[in-house]
Amino acid sequence: MDSTIKRKFSVREIREDFPALRQTIYGKNLIYFDNGATSQKPQYVLDAINQYYSKDNANIHRGVHHLSQKATSEYEASRKFIAAYLNAKSSDEIIFTKGTTDGINLVASSYGHLLNAGDEILISAMEHHSNIVPWQMLCERKGCVLKVIPINKKGEIIQDEYEKLLSSKTKLVAVTHISNSLGTINPIKEMIQKAHAVGAKVLIDGAQSIQHDKIDVKDLDCDFFVFSGHKVFGPTGIGVLYGKETLLDRMPPYQGGGDMILKVTFDKTTYNELPYKFEAGTPHIAGGICLGKALEYLNQFDIESIKKHETELADYAQDLLLTFEDMNIIGESKKKTSVVSFIVDGIHPFDMGTLLDKQGIAVRTGHHCTQPLMDFYKIPGTVRASFAFYNTKEEIDTFIAAVEKSIGMLK
Amino acid sequence: MTLEEKQKEIVEDFAIYDDWMEKYEYIIELGRDLPIIEEDKKTKDRIIEGCQSQVWLDSSFADGKMHFKADSDAIITKGIIGLLIRVLDDEKPEDIAKCDLHFIQEIGLHEHLSPTRSNGLASMVKKMKMSALQALTTNDSEQKA
Numbered sequence: 001m002d003s004t005i006k007r008k009f010s011v012r013e014i015r016e017d018f019p020a021l022r023q024t025i026y027g028k029n030l031i032y033f034d035n036g037a038t039s040q041k042p043q044y045v046l047d048a049i050n051q052y053y054s055k056d057n058a059n060i061h062r063g064v065h066h067l068s069q070k071a072t073s074e075y076e077a078s079r080k081f082i083a084a085y086l087n088a089k090s091s092d093e094i095i096f097t098k099g100t101t102d103g104i105n106l107v108a109s110s111y112g113h114l115l116n117a118g119d120e121i122l123i124s125a126m127e128h129h130s131n132i133v134p135w136q137m138l139c140e141r142k143g144c145v146l147k148v149i150p151i152n153k154k155g156e157i158i159q160d161e162y163e164k165l166l167s168s169k170t171k172l173v174a175v176t177h178i179s180n181s182l183g184t185i186n187p188i189k190e191m192i193q194k195a196h197a198v199g200a201k202v203l204i205d206g207a208q209s210i211q212h213d214k215i216d217v218k219d220l221d222c223d224f225f226v227f228s229g230h231k232v233f234g235p236t237g238i239g240v241l242y243g244k245e246t247l248l249d250r251m252p253p254y255q256g257g258g259d260m261i262l263k264v265t266f267d268k269t270t271y272n273e274l275p276y277k278f279e280a281g282t283p284h285i286a287g288g289i290c291l292g293k294a295l296e297y298l299n300q301f302d303i304e305s306i307k308k309h310e311t312e313l314a315d316y317a318q319d320l321l322l323t324f325e326d327m328n329i330i331g332e333s334k335k336k337t338s339v340v341s342f343i344v345d346g347i348h349p350f351d352m353g354t355l356l357d358k359q360g361i362a363v364r365t366g367h368h369c370t371q372p373l374m375d376f377y378k379i380p381g382t383v384r385a386s387f388a389f390y391n392t393k394e395e396i397d398t399f400i401a402a403v404e405k406s407i408g409m410l411k
Numbered sequence: 412m413t414l415e416e417k418q419k420e421i422v423e424d425f426a427i428y429d430d431w432m433e434k435y436e437y438i439i440e441l442g443r444d445l446p447i448i449e450e451d452k453k454t455k456d457r458i459i460e461g462c463q464s465q466v467w468l469d470s471s472f473a474d475g476k477m478h479f480k481a482d483s484d485a486i487i488t489k490g491i492i493g494l495l496i497r498v499l500d501d502e503k504p505e506d507i508a509k510c511d512l513h514f515i516q517e518i519g520l521h522e523h524l525s526p527t528r529s530n531g532l533a534s535m536v537k538k539m540k541m542s543a544l545q546a547l548t549t550n551d552s553e554q555k556a
């Protein structure tokens with residue numbers, strides 16, 4: 001796909017690209033507002049998956065035959081494309097993983113190996129469980145100390161508190177770019193600068209940002225950036241860990257096996273170079289190739305048009321929701337992505353979600369894998385509508401009518 | 412009424428609804444009618460934590476029969492609890508332990524009882540059966556003693 005000339009941003013045309021959007025659920029047209037959990041896939045990606053398994057399937061990096069070389073070169077071409085997309089220095093900095101969770105665990109294990117007892121790791125109070133638990137496990141293993149940067153009621157990281165927590169003991173700051181429960185866009189560039197000022201490294205959880213904004217790892221100057229393919233219109237089971245080469249070089253391998261070695265003897269094994277050092281075993285080849293295709297698909301559009309449309313959707317939904325009595329929007333930062341999390345006094349999110357589902361609307365309810373955050377707000381969970389660029393205001397109108405009906409039944 | 416007959420009766424009750432929203436309206440009503448569990452009984456040992464909603468279950472055994480009280484923070488969950496209690500309350504532990512709750516499937520609410528649904532209901536049914544089994548064993552040993 002040529003990305004120099006951007007494709008016209010037409011929601012109607014974009015919707016045509018996503019077959020999953022054209023279906024009925026309980027006899028109603030599906031309205032898919034659970035994009036924060038996972039996104040639907042465009043035909044361009046589906047075709048690529050089909051092409052790979054029906055024509056190009058072969059193991060990579062190990063065959064002299066034509067197909068193996070073809071698969072290898074496509075897999076590596078995808079890595080190159082992703083490197084360029086993220087503005088990484090080289091494709092050696094792009095490690096294919098299973099997803100965000102896997103990337104964070106890799107860093108916790110391998111970078112964690114370089115840490116010592118008493119070293120401090122900072123996370124924020126709005127992290128997803130997958131950016132909490134791996135650090136807790138590391139702390140248990142190595143005697144490091146996990147500290148939590150508090151947030152305010154609006155759902156924003158309190159920067160003063162962050163600065164207070166930073167010290168020469170801080171070795172790593174692991175924060176999410178965008179909160180999956182609140183939609184808050186954190187000022188990560190500034191946070192990265194502050195961390196670097198005390199010599200700490202920074203991991204950015206990009207699970208919720210890669211699909212909404214242009215990511216430039218050089219400009220951000222983050223040390224690690226992780227994301228999942230499935231949230232950015234690509235396949236499940238594939239993701240990316242970007243890491244600065246100098247850091248990745250110093251880190252020991254994560255898992256052992258084929259592909260990650262140069263030479264194996266029973267006395268001593270030497271490890272392969274980057275990025276293969278971190279990719280043991282046969283990888284998710286189709287996933288790697290098709291994640292590249294998904295980003296190619298996204299890259300046809302001017303990201304500003306996508307952002308504008310998504311922000312309009314979120315503002316529109318939020319304004320309409322606020323016309324209901326006893327409505328609470330959870331996450332009120334001015335800097336928000338297209339996530340609207342809410343709870344109505346006296347109505348359990350599970351009940352609301354169940355009734356919306358039966359009206360053909362897919363939203364997420366519950367704690368969104370951010371239990372500590374729900375504890376902070378003293379709520380059992382929220383109903384979360386998360387929009388993608390293929391959603392429309394008409395869908396929001398239907399959604400609002402369904403919310404009204406549900407409130408009527410539940411109040 | 413036997414446990415089987417009660418299941419049949421529920422299936423018949425639901426047969427009049429052909430629309431999902433009507434069905435849920437009825438379930439919500441059942442949820443509102445369910446006698447609540449006293450606050451002081453909502454203790455840690457009675458709680459069944461689901462990912463989505465919480466359930467409290469209080470089981471007791473008297474005069475050869477099991478008795479259940481339950482509650483939930485979500486009204487739909489509560490309505491379904493109401494149905495489960497209607498079927499299982501005041502039944503002999505041996506009947507509860509071996510019963511197949513097929514009515515849930517027949518009225519189209521089985522998704523709520525699937526272990527992956529994580530609203531606490533699947534665990535609640537399991538706990539009801541376990542307490543029935545426990546009553547059976549204590550009952551047996553009491554009779555032997």
Ligand SMILES: Cc1ncc(COP(=O)(O)O)c(C=O)c1O
Pocket residue numbers: 036037099100101102128130131176178179180205207208228369
């Ligand atoms: C902010 C955030 N971090 C991490 C994850 C975990 O991503 P995955 O389950 O794809 O590994 C998610 C997904 O819900 C997320 O929203």
